Amino acid sequence: MQELLLEVIKPTLEVIKPMLEYVSRIIVPMLQGTVVTLELFFITTVFSIPLGVLLALARISRYTILRDVVGAYIWLLRGTPLLLQVFFVYYGLPNFGITLENFPAACIAFVLNYAAYFAEIFRAGIQSIDKGQYEGAKVLGFTYWQTMWRIILPQTVRRVLPPVSNEEITLVKDTALVYAIGLGELLRATKIAVSRDAVTSPFVVAAVFYLVMTYVLTKVFDKLEQRYSIYE
């Protein structure tokens, strides 16, 4: 029995061993690429969510002009490809005297784009709160901002977690777009290895990296949902 096992394991090991050796050679540049991917991910998240909240509040403001301006902004940013926006910030803005390195250019395009999507998610979340909550706060003497900040937005968080989780997962994968402006993120590191070594296994490794990142994200959002559901 043992011999039989060895007979199976040995050739398998022989196949796997060079693969493992190869992977261990490309893993360092791929991890470096992943760092760039994660940096872009975190910067976009940290800035686009607060910006999205502000845009959502502007979208439901009682000032028509503000509503329309933000409406146009959201239409523009959701209505054109993210890659086009990245190109515009990187290649287009120098024509207006603003020249940016590729990483800050990518960050700006991503933050502006994701804020537009978040704005619509948050607007829907805010508008799903029962109007009795506004009335309850109003008769207790809360101002509009106190009502929003202390009563409405905290309840909105719970409701928008699932769609926000969706966006965040999309964001992890969208970071691959900045490959197009020469940023050394995960996909670019992968493609370099593929071209240089004429093998395709780096693609598999990259897929595993993306899957691990989105898995962790999914778990984080599961935890957040659990924590916010205690009052339901």
Place this chain on the structure above:
Amino acid sequence: MIEARNIYKSFGDLQVLKGISLAVKKGEVVAIIGPSGSGKSTLLRCLIYLEVIDRGSIIIEGQPIAYEDENGKTRYVPDKQIRQICKKIGMVFQNFNLFPHKTVLENIIEAPIVVNKVPKQEAVDMAEALLRRVGLIDKRNSYPSQLSGGQKQRVAIARALAMKPDIMLFDEPTSALDPELTGEVLKVMRDLAEDRMTMLVVTHEMGFAREVADRVIFMDGGEIIEEGLPREIFCNPRSERTRSFLKQVL
């Protein structure tokens, strides 16, 4: 305490209030009864600026929140002033409107801390005293979703009382409750009335109106049809509309 004069209010083409005048004195308990759609809830909501009136004037404790200018057009004082004046009025809703993401205690201390700048410990002490008064001290750390309707409404009353109001408005406080739960809410309201709280109560609880109110107002079709002592309204109504309404509900 509350003086409303000649109030008109329409929603689109539907005229809901047709020249209502009403005065509530300090320590008085006034019950408003009438068929649904008669405008009683709208009247209450107008008094605390949840609805904007088309015509008329509203004066709370001597301070106008809406008044008629020299051309007879109704104007409101600035929002900030209205908030200041309306802080003296507590309101209890049919659907409670508790904050679901906050515990019972947090629901009660939120407004005193945020709006009245009461120190937290003081607010907590006051909230606990109020919870004892409505018999829910053991629920202080529960969330509203864990309470029965009657318990929710008692918390809502405690929350309104935490702002130390001079007047309490009740908008059908027991209408959303199972029949067996109305008693506990009515008892709290009865206790409040005994403490001489000024109360204006829109209700379908005829027993409560008859026993607790100092004065009963019967509304129908956006007008006050009849008002008087409970015993006059219930035993000897002057209007035919009052009589037919009472016949239906009693």
